Amino acid sequence: MRPDWTTEAPVKDRRVRRSRTALMRAVVDLVSERDSAGVAVSEIAEAADVSRQVLYQQFGDRDSLLLEAALDLVRRELIDDLPAPDDERASLLALARHFAAHRRFYRALLTGASAFAFTEAMTGVFLPLNRRHLGRAFGDVLDPRGIEDLATFLTGGAGAVVNAWVVDGPDPLDANDFADRLTRIRSVVTSMITKEAGR
Numbered sequence: 172m173r174p175d176w177t178t179e180a181p182v183k184d185r186r187v188r189r190s191r192t193a194l195m196r197a198v199v200d201l202v203s204e205r206d207s208a209g210v211a212v213s214e215i216a217e218a219a220d221v222s223r224q225v226l227y228q229q230f231g232d233r234d235s236l237l238l239e240a241a242l243d244l245v246r247r248e249l250i251d252d253l254p255a256p257d258d259e260r261a262s263l264l265a266l267a268r269h270f271a272a273h274r275r276f277y278r279a280l281l282t283g284a285s286a287f288a289f290t291e292a293m294t295g296v297f298l299p300l301n302r303r304h305l306g307r308a309f310g311d312v313l314d315p316r317g318i319e320d321l322a323t324f325l326t327g328g329a330g331a332v333v334n335a336w337v338v339d340g341p342d343p344l345d346a347n348d349f350a351d352r353l354t355r356i357r358s359v360v361t362s363m364i365t366k367e368a369g370r
Contacts, residue, residue, distance in 0.1 A: 191229055193219035195240035198233075203275040208237055208283035234285050238292050241280060244273060245296055253300075263353045267346035270337050274344055277337050290330060298326045309364055325360065329353065 197218035201210045212233050216223045230236040249269040254261035270277055280289040302322040309318065336349055 187229065190219065190221045190225050191239075193221060194226055194229065194236060195243050198236050198240045199244060199273075199276050202237070202279045203273065206275045206279055208279040208285060234288065237280060237285050238288055241277070241289060242292055242296065244276070245269070245293070248273075250296065250300075259357065260350065260354050263357070264346060264350040266333070267344075267349040267353070270333060271344035271346045271349075274337055281334050281338050290334065293330060294326055297330070298322055301326050301329075308361070312364070321364070329356075332356070 194215060198210065198215050201215060201218055202208050210233070212223055212226055215233065215236070216226050219226075226233075226236060230239060249265060253265055280286065302318060305313075305322050305325070306318050309321070313321065332353070336344065340349075
């Protein structure tokens with residue numbers, strides 16, 4: 172059974188929320204500072220001012236904490252503030268700026284032991300967004316299976332392009348240039364779909 176990374180588990184206890192938040196922020200800061208996901212659990216717990224036992228109780232292990240921290244970061248700083256879906260360029264620029272601003276953290280995840288799980292988690296976040304966008308744009312020419320296939324294809328392809336840019340792109344990353352690249356790719360795909368549908 173594949174984990175569902177698209178929903179956030181509700182946390183009711185205020186102390187648990189505080190310690191979870193502290194742990195997620197600590198791991199993002201430490202991994203970004205070191206440019207490596209190989210940060211010891213004891214260092215993360217110390218930076219968050221909680222015990223190792225709390226980390227294990229709330230996340231199970233360091234890799235699960237890393238994934239939850241990445242998902243929290245994407246939700247808080249990108250998904251929750253994305254421009255309107257009809258402003259495609261602004262949405263792509265927001266995405267590029269987010270990944271550029273947190274490059275060291277994401278690069279560490281993409282080059283570490285959590286790379287596959289991280290990529291799956293990000294797919295779980297972005298696939299529903301792409302599915303809705305494509306359904307609105309092409310629902311009159313593609314059946315639901317076609318929308319699903321196209322959303323999966325584009326999410327995977329865009330993820331691979333973003334991952335390569337974060338890991339191997341020039342320093343510093345140019346968010347405007349990358350947003351332009353993504354806009355061109357999306358334009359080509361859109362025109363191909365439109366042409367195929369005879370619009």
